[in-house]
Amino acid sequence: MLMNNLDVIVVGAGHAGIEAALAAVRLGARVLLLTSNLDHVGQMSCNPAIGGVGKGHLVKEIDALGGEMGLAIDETGIQFRTLNTRKGPAVRASRAQADKALYRQRMKSRLERTPGLGLRQGMVEQLLVAGRRVVGVVTETGERYEAGATVLTTGTFLRGLMHIGDAQMPGGRAGDLASRGLSAHLEALGLPVGRLKTGTCPRLDGRTIDFSRLEVQPGDLSPTPFSFRSAGLTQRQVPCHITWTTSQTHALIARNLERSAMYSGRIKSRGPRYCPSIEDKIVRFPDRERHQIFLEPEGLETVEIYPNGLSTSLPVDVQAAMVRTIPGLEQAEIVRPGYAIEYDFVDPRALHSSLECRTLERLFLAGQINGTTGYEEAAALGLMAGLNATRAVRAEPPVVLGRAEAYIGVMIDDLVSRGVGGEPYRMFTSRAEHRLLLREDNAHARLGGLATEIGLLDEPLARAVEARAQEAASLRALLQSTLIRPADETNQALTERASSPIRQPVRAIDLLRRPEADWALLRTLGVELPTDVESHHLSVLLDLKYAGYVDRQRVLADQVAGLDATLIPAWLDLSTLPGLSAEVRERLTGARPSTLGQAARAPGITPAAVATIALHLRRRAGERSRGGA
Amino acid sequence: MGAPYLADTIAAIATAPGAGAVAIVRLSGPDAFAVARRVLRSNAGGSLGADGLESHRARLARLGLSGRTSGDGRDAPDVVDEVLVLPMRKPRSYTGEDVVEIQCHGGGTVPRLVLEQCLAAGARVARAGEFTERAFLNGRLDLARAEAVAALIEARTTEAAHAAARQVAGELSQRLTAWRLDLLDARSLAEVSLDFADEELPLTLESDLRDRLDALKLAISALAATWESGRRLRDGATVVLLGAPNAGKSSLFNALLGRPRAIVAADPGTTRDWIEEEVAIAGVAVLLRDTAGVRTAEEAVEQAGIRAALELARGADLTLLLLDGSRAPDDDDRRLVEATRDLRRLVVRTKADLAPGWAPTEGALPQVAVAVSAVEESGLAELRAQVAGKLLRQTDTDGLVVLHERHAIALARAASHLDEAGTILRSGHDLEIVALEIGAAMAALDEILGQCDVEDLLDRIFSRFCVGK
């Protein structure tokens, strides 16, 4: 592929960069993907798993938007589980352990086999800027590439600094160089650059672990794949194991606390509260007798084990001793130490909802550079950035997902209107106020139509998604029209399932609403259902069961949509608006809300402030219409 | 092309119209100090000077009430009032803007002339409730407090004013804010096990959650239940006197009023139509209604009056059913007892000074709550106490009562969401729905504090404020 006439340049081939590049290619863009290390494409820098609560939801949405992550984990996953099966339909979530090496290889070869996509090694040091517009990039070796739009997905590489005890090593992650010039360059271009901290666990040699004494955590017996497009799961499945820290572990850490990079004052930035280091856990929860550690295999062909829960920046000798205070790990050898890493990010409030920079046209940011954490968050942002970069090049309006439409919409809205508040942003289902609408099972129903319309799905896939929607519709019609009569066998079957007998004919759809009813019960009662209802039409069932709540959330979502539809026009200067306190003005100036809804959600914004803006808008609108007459 | 909102300076007479000795004219807005300087002069007669108005320090000044008045002291006007000026720089003022309060002599004329001078000097007259609206918009008051200001202004008795004043002081807001935090806490208990599926969480989490939800539900519904009392405190209550002809209704009416308003006569059927008067009973502004005696009468006019009386009783907050103590109850009395059985009522035995015509324990008649004599004015205090007891329910909310229907509805909704949350939790069903219900309860409280639907609320609320606050 010739490196001219490029539409989109994507910098970084991590989870964000991969989705950005592939989304752009799907729309027909000519794309160059630059990475500082071609051997680390799609690298999982931290734990070897994809999904989880909130994150699994993101993967399903990525899949519904034609993305790659779901397919890739289905092909390379070595343990699959559904979480929260008993806590409610919307928080049910998929999680899988990945074979890291397979995942990398699979992603790389997918990129290499994609026509219209050029994959090159190169460390970008500068952007090419013409006026307010970014027109390309320059690498440290002086290569220049020009394109209609540029997507930066540089992860933790910007001025990355790793800490182990009192040792400090520049790097993007263990084994990779940090990018030094780029963040200074971004700062010089006026982007608000800040600093975040995260960390990772040591890796253990599995041959030195006594698994026989540990609790086994198997995967699900008949796991469901992430992707709509997956035929099934192919890799051999392996279990994880569970162990716990001991009082010796805690005492050892307490004794050596001041040798931890986090506690010696060498790291200023705060670590994420939801992913604390083991030092943090012991300091903040001194009453806890033990902390759970999951031993996760890093792959089928490696002995490396990821002890999830042991993130640390203690010196290597303390890490080694600490590990050996844990049951099953008495003889364990560390093959790579854990470390903390500090890196630069760009305050995402500097971005539009399209992920384009407000002050630099055609520059899109995605992934950890936006202050997020997690492969799934990165991938979702990457996909949206690649999509909107391509649309910008074509002078098409950006695609912005609503908060009631997708977790991706919630995340981007949170990021651009609230910022990240000092710690990397991670997806939680509780961030979504319309959680019942945003389920894993209905991701395709929610986003499939849009994905088809904007060209993210190829012909056959679009047809398959459409066909699935048709099937669901006819299934609902069938349930609506099928009457179940109060025969003896019927009532006996109902009683056996602890469901009350019926006296009059009941529509199948109404019977299914009963909490204890499921597809199997309907079959027992003689309803002829398609064979794939269990695997393909969970959302029909869940929509029925939670209809009342789902309707309630729809109503709320519509109300919010009203606020979200009220644009705050550029001519309304929030920094000087009378009636707002200095503090509110400052926060609004930082948040730069473009709708009343965003203003209302910005942190520290009082309802009175929203009312004030609304009043101004209304009054000004009145004046304008009067003035124009 | 009007001036931008909140950029202009407003003025109004802040005290109640009438004969008070002192009145206050209040200015608020960016030009409040400038306007004050234009209308005020020092006692020596000259202009106030640049530092003549020091924030939060009262000073004496003169103010011309006619002719041209200007700060430069020329064209001395004929009539001059001596005024006390209290300047307050933003944000330390009621509205959060620059405010100047001018205390002048009261009465109908002087305050109006002072206001006119302020208007001539560049202020515009405030719309109803505009000071409070600005206080709200500037973040000085939350919605619940702003509404309490309205209730305070409308208060017709000291008790009503007291209840409103507590809310202006933020007591309701504080309690709601505390509940909101409790709900947030409760919600976090539910959310933590949803978002952190594989974590080891305390085993007591769900029972802890259940206890919190139950306690909150009780407290919130108790406050919601005070609305009945709160409404009566704020808006007053109607009390209807009902009884057979000649039972002594008009006499009791007059006795409660303390003046002979209704005609009293020995002939039955004296009162043909109902009449009403307002009287304060235990802090409630009571609209007391005297009605036509109810019996099976032939006269058509009276018939209509009787129907009307029963109709009134049904629409009232309380019915006093009067039974003539000097004679044995007859069929008319029994019919009335029957007809009012489902109403909130007090049975009153009248003419207690006369020899009893029936034993208090007489069967088929309801318990007599109190015996009164209009002639001797006995039993009236007891009757007032009983009326108050019926109108104002005892609360277990530390005396806090709800003064707005909007609040009562929102509180009741919050309580019912919490009830639902508790039920779902106990049935062992989806924690996610429990979280949803708690969220809905929080949203209901937020409505009172004004955190959502602000737009709709504003017009409704601020249109109810009087000028001057």
Ligand SMILES: Nc1nc2c(ncn2[C@@H]2O[C@H](COP(=O)(O)OP(=O)(O)OP(=O)(O)O)[C@@H](O)[C@H]2O)c(=O)[nH]1
């Ligand atoms: N001794 C005595 N006489 C009373 C008392 N109250 C009322 N009366 C007399 O009872 C008669 C009727 O009193 P009213 O107050 O007019 O009775 P009413 O119920 O309004 O009668 P109508 O309007 O005709 O229905 C009058 O002669 C009163 O003087 C009382 O407390 N003691």
Ligand SMILES: [Mg+2]
């Ligand atoms: Mg009378």
